Amino acid sequence: MVELLSVAQAVDLVLGYAGHFGTEHVPLAEASGRILQQSVHAERDQPPYDRVMMDGVAYRYGAGAVLGCHGVQRAGIPARPLPDGATCLDVMTGAVLPEGADTVVPVERLIRDGKHVHFEAGYEPQKGQFVHLKGSDCEAGHELLNPGLRLNGPALAVLAGNGYPTVEVSKVPSIGIVATGDELVDVVTAVQSWEIRRSNEYALTGALASRGFTRLERSVVPDDLAETMLALEKQLARHEVLILSGGVSMGQFDHVPKALTKLGVERVFHKVAQRPGKPLWFGVGPEGQRVFGLPGNPVSATCCATRYVIPMLLAGQGVSRPETYSVKLDADAARVSTLTRYLPVRVLHDASGQAWATPYPMPTSGDFSFLAATDGFVELAPGDVAASAGSHAVFHGW
Numbered sequence: 001m002v003e004l005l006s007v008a009q010a011v012d013l014v015l016g017y018a019g020h021f022g023t024e025h026v027p028l029a030e031a032s033g034r035i036l037q038q039s040v041h042a043e044r045d046q047p048p049y050d051r052v053m054m055d056g057v058a059y060r061y062g063a064g065a066v067l068g069c070h071g072v073q074r075a076g077i078p079a080r081p082l083p084d085g086a087t088c089l090d091v092m093t094g095a096v097l098p099e100g101a102d103t104v105v106p107v108e109r110l111i112r113d114g115k116h117v118h119f120e121a122g123y124e125p126q127k128g129q130f131v132h133l134k135g136s137d138c139e140a141g142h143e144l145l146n147p148g149l150r151l152n153g154p155a156l157a158v159l160a161g162n163g164y165p166t167v168e169v170s171k172v173p174s175i176g177i178v179a180t181g182d183e184l185v186d187v188v189t190a191v192q193s194w195e196i197r198r199s200n201e202y203a204l205t206g207a208l209a210s211r212g213f214t215r216l217e218r219s220v221v222p223d224d225l226a227e228t229m230l231a232l233e234k235q236l237a238r239h240e241v242l243i244l245s246g247g248v249s250m251g252q253f254d255h256v257p258k259a260l261t262k263l264g265v266e267r268v269f270h271k272v273a274q275r276p277g278k279p280l281w282f283g284v285g286p287e288g289q290r291v292f293g294l295p296g297n298p299v300s301a302t303c304c305a306t307r308y309v310i311p312m313l314l315a316g317q318g319v320s321r322p323e324t325y326s327v328k329l330d331a332d333a334a335r336v337s338t339l340t341r342y343l344p345v346r347v348l349h350d351a352s353g354q355a356w357a358t359p360y361p362m363p364t365s366g367d368f369s370f371l372a373a374t375d376g377f378v379e380l381a382p383g384d385v386a387a388s389a390g391s392h393a394v395f396h397g398w
């Protein structure tokens, strides 16, 4: 018997074909969720000037307990000098610290008497208080963001705050999702007792779109070799990545591997030592298209998308942070002696921050009605001894 490829071997093969989807420049307002592909540097010192942090007065520390106050330093104007004969200026939060001043006293601590102010009884300012010093947040030229980051609100703020109106990000690949199976009907069509509704393409759409892969086209092919070939030829011409579901096991109408091979898609592997998802097929098209033949059973398709398709797409975009993390099992979990097991779990964090995974075993890979109660799966290496409660496992989120 030919030994099956291990999960690690199969993942390595898939990632070896990840390549790079290229980059493009997009306006900042459209960059949310995209993957940064440039270094971002501080345009200037931050803050760019000694900045007043409280509404109040600015004065030179030690100038006395009663201060002459003859003017205002508002935000948005250059630094004013302390006027002759005056020892302080009214200042507003965000203003430049007036020339000659080094300390700010908030308005709540001041008692005003005409053009003079004094501090409330017992108040002792610290020298330099409430002044946000130039360059104390970061220095001009400092690298603030690195390639591979998914742009979130704080990252967009850094880009805006440092004068980047457009940003170089990874291109989003064009992805074709192809369902096969004569028993399948659309979500809007009346369904017969011998038919089932197609759902895998929506499981895939959810997983992809939530990670920013929104250039998706869904299509369907019947269980017929000639029609499968026609449809797949068209899809190969239109997309950089194809994700098929169904038609990859041993049935008489499982035409997908044959059709792909005939179309010049080179098989990289077929079948992996895993449950669910053993019949997984992966190949590379004549133009470098990455083609996944996911097993049709819904839990298999979802697990294989999570373990192979998403990591390949993220690698192809140059994403730097892994999505997986370590959890502790909160119950014993049986292994499969010769296969890696993907066990659906729900993850909760306890008060100490520890992530605990509660197993939700699905009786078969066709049982997906309760999969939405889970957050992802833990991966259990092949073996005969159960993984015990309290032991660590790697978690992959849906």
Ligand SMILES: Nc1nc2c(c(=O)[nH]1)N[C@H]1C(S)=C(S)[C@@H](COP(=O)(O)OP(=O)(O)OC[C@H]3O[C@@H](n4cnc5c(N)ncnc54)[C@H](O)[C@@H]3O)O[C@H]1N2
Pocket (backbone or CB within 6 Å): 179, 180, 181, 183, 184, 196, 197, 198, 199, 200, 201, 245, 246, 247, 248, 249, 250, 251, 254, 276, 277, 278, 279, 294, 295, 296, 297, 298, 300, 365, 366
């Ligand atoms: N003799 C063997 N039979 C099977 C084997 C095997 O090794 N030897 N492997 C089994 C395993 S494991 C799986 S998983 C399935 C995979 O089969 P296919 O990829 O060929 O998928 P289909 O037969 O087309 O469908 C399987 C199952 O999934 C349902 N399905 C398919 N597409 C969708 C969709 N888009 N949405 C919802 N459900 C879908 C389909 O109706 C079937 O019930 O093969 C085993 N057989």
Ligand code: MOO
Pocket (backbone or CB within 6 Å): 274, 275, 276, 277, 278, 279, 295, 297, 300, 364, 365, 366
């Ligand atoms: O592994 Mo299939 O992928 O279980 O039903």
